[in-house]
Amino acid sequence: MKKTVAVVEDDPRLREQLLQILEHIKDIECVAVCTSAEEALEKIPPKRPDVVLMDIKLPKMSGIQCVAELKKILPEVQVIMVTIYEDSERIFKALKAGASGYLVKSGPPEQLIDAIRDVFAGGAPMSGHIARKVVQHFHLIGPAPVESDNLSPREQQVLSLLASGYLYKEIGDQLNIGVETVRTYVKNICQKMHVRSRIEAVAKHRAEFS
Amino acid sequence: MMALLLGLWAQLLPLGAQGPAAATEAPALEIYSITVNDRAIPVRRNGAVNLGSSPENIFFNFGPRTNAQPSPVRIRYKLDGYDSHWRDGANDMFMTVRFYNVAGDQIGQKQFSVTGESAGWNGSLATSSLTHRRETVVVPEQAERLWIVISSAGPPSAVGVYVVANLVVSRMSPTAPPVLLMDSPFDHEVGEQANRIPTGWVRDGNHSSMANIVAIGQNPTQRAFAILDDDGNSHAEWHNIMEAAPKVKPGDQILIEWNEAYSIGLGGPTSAKYQNLREGNYRFHMASFDIYGNPMGGSSVIDVLVTPPLWRTPWFWGGMVAMVFAVIIGAWRYLVWSRLRQEMIRLRNERALENERLRIAQDLHDDFGARVTEISIASALAKAKPNFPESAHTDFDRISNLSRELVSALYETVWAVNPENDNLDALGNYLVQMINRQCEQAQLPCRLRVVDLPRELQVSSQTRHNIIMAAKEAVHNVIKHARATELMLDVTFEKGNLVISIQDNGCGFQTVRERAGNGLTNMKRRLTDIGGTCEIESQMDAGTKVILRLTLLARK
Numbered sequence: 157m158k159k160t161v162a163v164v165e166d167d168p169r170l171r172e173q174l175l176q177i178l179e180h181i182k183d184i185e186c187v188a189v190c191t192s193a194e195e196a197l198e199k200i201p202p203k204r205p206d207v208v209l210m211d212i213k214l215p216k217m218s219g220i221q222c223v224a225e226l227k228k229i230l231p232e233v234q235v236i237m238v239t240i241y242e243d244s245e246r247i248f249k250a251l252k253a254g255a256s257g258y259l260v261k262s263g264p265p266e267q268l269i270d271a272i273r274d275v276f277a278g279g280a281p282m283s284g285h286i287a288r289k290v291v292q293h294f295h296l297i298g299p300a301p302v303e304s305d306n307l308s309p310r311e312q313q314v315l316s317l318l319a320s321g322y323l324y325k326e327i328g329d330q331l332n333i334g335v336e337t338v339r340t341y342v343k344n345i346c347q348k349m350h351v352r353s354r355i356e357a358v359a360k361h362r363a364e365f366s
Numbered sequence: 367m368m369a370l371l372l373g374l375w376a377q378l379l380p381l382g383a384q385g386p387a388a389a390t391e392a393p394a395l396e397i398y399s400i401t402v403n404d405r406a407i408p409v410r411r412n413g414a415v416n417l418g419s420s421p422e423n424i425f426f427n428f429g430p431r432t433n434a435q436p437s438p439v440r441i442r443y444k445l446d447g448y449d450s451h452w453r454d455g456a457n458d459m460f461m462t463v464r465f466y467n468v469a470g471d472q473i474g475q476k477q478f479s480v481t482g483e484s485a486g487w488n489g490s491l492a493t494s495s496l497t498h499r500r501e502t503v504v505v506p507e508q509a510e511r512l513w514i515v516i517s518s519a520g521p522p523s524a525v526g527v528y529v530v531a532n533l534v535v536s537r538m539s540p541t542a543p544p545v546l547l548m549d550s551p552f553d554h555e556v557g558e559q560a561n562r563i564p565t566g567w568v569r570d571g572n573h574s575s576m577a578n579i580v581a582i583g584q585n586p587t588q589r590a591f592a593i594l595d596d597d598g599n600s601h602a603e604w605h606n607i608m609e610a611a612p613k614v615k616p617g618d619q620i621l622i623e624w625n626e627a628y629s630i631g632l633g634g635p636t637s638a639k640y641q642n643l644r645e646g647n648y649r650f651h652m653a654s655f656d657i658y659g660n661p662m663g664g665s666s667v668i669d670v671l672v673t674p675p676l677w678r679t680p681w682f683w684g685g686m687v688a689m690v691f692a693v694i695i696g697a698w699r700y701l702v703w704s705r706l707r708q709e710m711i712r713l714r715n716e717r718a719l720e721n722e723r724l725r726i727a728q729d730l731h732d733d734f735g736a737r738v739t740e741i742s743i744a745s746a747l748a749k750a751k752p753n754f755p756e757s758a759h760t761d762f763d764r765i766s767n768l769s770r771e772l773v774s775a776l777y778e779t780v781w782a783v784n785p786e787n788d789n790l791d792a793l794g795n796y797l798v799q800m801i802n803r804q805c806e807q808a809q810l811p812c813r814l815r816v817v818d819l820p821r822e823l824q825v826s827s828q829t830r831h832n833i834i835m836a837a838k839e840a841v842h843n844v845i846k847h848a849r850a851t852e853l854m855l856d857v858t859f860e861k862g863n864l865v866i867s868i869q870d871n872g873c874g875f876q877t878v879r880e881r882a883g884n885g886l887t888n889m890k891r892r893l894t895d896i897g898g899t900c901e902i903e904s905q906m907d908a909g910t911k912v913i914l915r916l917t918l919l920a921r922k
Contacts, residue, residue: 167736173743180750213732240735241777242803244795245786262739262773266746284814285799292818321802321814321855 159276160205162188164196164222165238166214170261174209174238177269184276193222201229207275209259212239212246220250227254227350234343236275248289252353256346257282278336279343287318290349297352305351314341394434395441395652395666398427398635414669421643421672428652428666429635438654439596439662440525440631443638445670446649452659455636457481458520459528459593461501463622465509470608474506478622479520480528483629489660491582491592496531496625502538505618511611512620514548517603518595519571523634525598526657529582529627531590535612538619547612547620552579552589566610567591569602576602582627590625596657598633629659645674720785723827727780735776742769774803782831790864790918791821793830794857797866800834801841801855808845816857823918832892833866833914836900839889840868840912848872848910866914874904889914 161184165171171189178186187203190196193214200208208226212219223235237250237258247258257280259271271281282290294315300306307315310331317327324338331338400407402421409415417424430437442452458481465474478501486495505512516530535548551564562579563569569577573595580592591604614620638650653665676682745766748754781787781796794816805812837855844853850872858865886902889912893900898916 169740170736170743173740173747176747177743240739240773241731241780242799243777244799262735262742262770268743268746283799284802285795288795288798288814288816295818319798319814321798321805321812323806323811326811 158183158185159207160185160187160203162186162190162196162200162203162205162208164190164193164200164208164214164219165211166191167211170211174261177272180269181273181276193217193219193225196222197225197229200226200233204230204233206234208233208235209238209272210235210255212237212243212250212258220246220253220255223250223255224253234275236280242283242285244285244289247286248293251286251290251346251349252293254350256280256343258286274339277339279339279346281324281339282318282342282346284319284321287315290345291315291319293349294352297356300352300355305348305355307345307348311341311345311348314338315345318342394431395428395438395654395664396431397650397652397666397668398429399425400427401425409668412669413667414671416671416673417643419645419673419675422641424640424643425637426640426650426668427635427637438633440633440655440657440659441636442631442653442655442659444651444653445638445640446651447646447670448640448643448648452653452655453638454482454526454631455523455638456521457524457526457630457632459518459524459526459595459628459630460515460520461499461530461622461624461626462513462515462517463503463620464513464515464605465506465614466511466513466608466611467508468510473508475515476501476503480626480628481630483659484627486627487629487659489629490658491527491529491580491627492584492587494529494627495583496529496590496627498623498625500621500623503620503622505614505616505620507616509614509616511608512547512614513605513608513611514622515603515605516577516591516593517571517601517605518576518593519601519603520630521632523598523632523636524601524630525595525633526630526659527595527628528593528630529580529590530592530604531582531588531625533591533622533624535623536621537614538621544621547614548606548610566606567604568607570605571600571602573597573600574602576600577604594657596633629657631655631657631659643670643672645672645678647671723783724785727783730776731780735773738769738772738776742766742773745769778834782827782834785827787830788824788827789821790819790823790825790859793825793833794819796830796834797837797855797857800838801853801868804838804841804845805853810845810850810853812853812855814855816855817859819857819859825918829896829916829918832896833898833916836889836892836914837866837868840914843886843912844868844870844872844910848874850909862917862919864914864916864918867911868914869909869911871909874906874908874910 161178163171163174163186165174171191175186175189178184187205188199190199194217196210210219210222214222219237226233226235234256235254237247237255238261239247239258240262242260250258257275259268259275259280261268274280294307313331314327317330322330324335327338328335397409400409400415401424402417403423407415407417426443428443429441442454444452458479461478461480463476464472467473484497486497488494512535514533514535516528518524518528532550533548534546534550536544536546538544551567571577576593576595576597578592578594580590581587582590593602593604595602648670650668650670651665654662656662745762749759749762786792787796798814798816801812801814841853844850848870850870852871854869856867856869890900893914893916896916898914901913902910904910
């Protein structure tokens with residue numbers, strides 16, 4: 157069965173290029189193309205795609221906000237942020253909002269195609285500096301009240317190796333696991349961060365209104 | 367009447383006691399009014415008066431209380447705090463030379479007045495000494511005779527004692543010795559009965575009994591004419607009788623010599639004038655005296671206050687101090703305020719500059735970045751075309767590499783100018799990101815040990831840029847020259863000291879022998895520019911370590 161994807165990108169030419177790249181990847185079907193976050197929130201939910209490629213910077217509502225809204229409607233959807241720059245602050249915010257990973261479109265084009273493939277195979281790559289911010293974030297918020305919301309020891313290991321500059325392959329070698337598994341760990345880490353962030357936000361909201 | 371008798375009694379006894387009269391009742395004296403510069407000053411109920419500050423032309427108008435019994439003989443006053451002696455109101459008595467014509471009419475006179483107390487006056491006839499006096503007059507036209515008159519006919523209320531002794535009148539002549547016209551009657555009548563009217567003299571006035579013959583001084587005492595005036599309403603005089611009057615001719619120079627002693631005052635209402643009074647507490651005394659100037663007991667007193675001028679009051683100085691203080695505080699606050707305002711303007715300008723930096727950065731980021739990305743992707747898509755010529759592969763690879771480099775250079779610039787990144791945490795993060803990318807592209811495994819860095823610590827755009835460039839250079843050198851299999855980044859931050867160490871396990875070089883390349887010099891200069899240091903440790907086959915150090919102080 158083909159995986160379904162939706163694209164949210166405001167720059168027409170980059171959108172066109174992204175669609176061209178997707179054409180090169182087998183077993184993928186693009187079910188929605190949106191030019192704004194508002195349009196995405198309207199068009200994407202009925203299509204229920206597996207993956208959404210979302211530009212991080214959109215004209216009105218930002219990509220980050222759009223992720224948060226979309227995850228409320230489709231909690232299972234995998235949102236991958238697409239960005240020109242590996243801007244750690246924005247990417248980190250998007251991950252907290254519920255993104256499963258991110259792609260740097262200005263990277264080597266072959267890598268971009270590979271990365272999109274990888275996304276469908278399991279998860280997006282995460283760079284050391286983003287991993288570092290994630291580590292810092294988990295340090296900052298402390299352990300969760302529900303044990304399953306905390307990072308597992310393996311996830312912690314993967315994350316700290318990532319933050320120390322190890323590549324996926326190196327991590328796999330180090331931990332005697334496949335690269336795919338590393339990706340899955342990273343995806344789970346992102347998922348947990350999102351959950352924790354949501355709980356945090358709710359608690360904060362309660363604290364403010366009680 | 368009592369006082370008069372006492373006075374007479376005293377005159378008849380040359381050494382008679384003249385102490386205070388035994389007045390049993392205080393003479394009633396009172397202030398009629400007090401004026402300062404013609405403005406009346408009210409006397410308070412407590413008997414005090416406040417003249418204000420720096421009063422001028424002060425008059426105390428006072429005298430016997432209406433219907434006072436007995437009425438005081440002589441009233442003297444004293445302002446304690448100003449006067450050292452008792453003072454008398456304006457008064458005088460006279461020694462007069464009168465001229466008469468053949469018909470016996472007065473045609474002129476010359477008065478020699480005395481007022482107050484003579485220098486030798488000492489409170490009684492016995493204890494006082496005489497003062498010599500010498501006057502000349504020119505005989506007027508038609509004058510034929512000359513009279514000498516000793517009189518208390520001054521102001522009506524004048525009272526007191528006027529003693530004249532050794533009276534000698536002579537005619538001067540420029541060519542001849544003086545001719546004696548009249549000699550002291552007493553000098554030739556030694557041992558005569560006291561108080562006998564001398565030959566050629568007569569008492570006169572509307573109260574002629576006050577003209578007396580007295581004994582004055584001691585060793586020897588001598589007899590003299592005296593007016594003992596204790597009646598403020600009348601006067602007495604001594605003068606020679608017409609028959610005994612010396613004959614003169616108009617134009618004659620007449621010399622009159624006598625010895626005198628006097629103490630004259632007033633018995634009625636008077637005023638005491640003071641020109642200026644300094645601030646202070648005064649006390650105005652009015653007292654009853656006998657004609658000789660001896661107190662008779664009984665006095666009235668009024669407290670007089672002269673307030674200090676405004677600038678001498680504690681209030682004034684308190685006010686001044688407060689004002690000076692207020693001015694200083696005001697000035698200080700103004701300075702603080704204006705400095706604060708300047709600081710605010712500076713901050714506003716700085717903020718405006720930062721916003722502008724951010725705007726430019728974001729414009730670059732968005733537009734330029736998107737287009738360069740497009741180039742990069744376009745070249746990749748081209749290569750994927752089925753009929754893409756094999757020979758063009760290298761060229762298209764170069765295009766995509768170049769565009770990628772452009773994007774990353776752009777990102778670097780944007781990152782450096784973005785004020786959101788003006789902190790140490792952002793710097794650490796960027797180091798990780800940059801070195802990660804550099805190593806990934808070079809397929810050089812890297813190990814990053816970067817401590818959590820404070821986000822609150824400000825690091826200027828310039829400092830960040832220099833550190834980033836130096837680190838980039840160090841990593842670049844490792845990739846290019848070291849033939850290393852691993853790169854290690856260590857970042858520590860303790861007590862404000864930032865240490866960034868970039869180490870490799872490559873071939874190293876001899877730091878001493880090998881001429882330091884341009885890159886090494888650049889790194890050192892970049893760190894020196896921002897107040898830091900750059901050390902390079904290297905040994906052959908043992909790798910290289912570049913240590914960047916910088917002390918960062920929290921900016922308030």
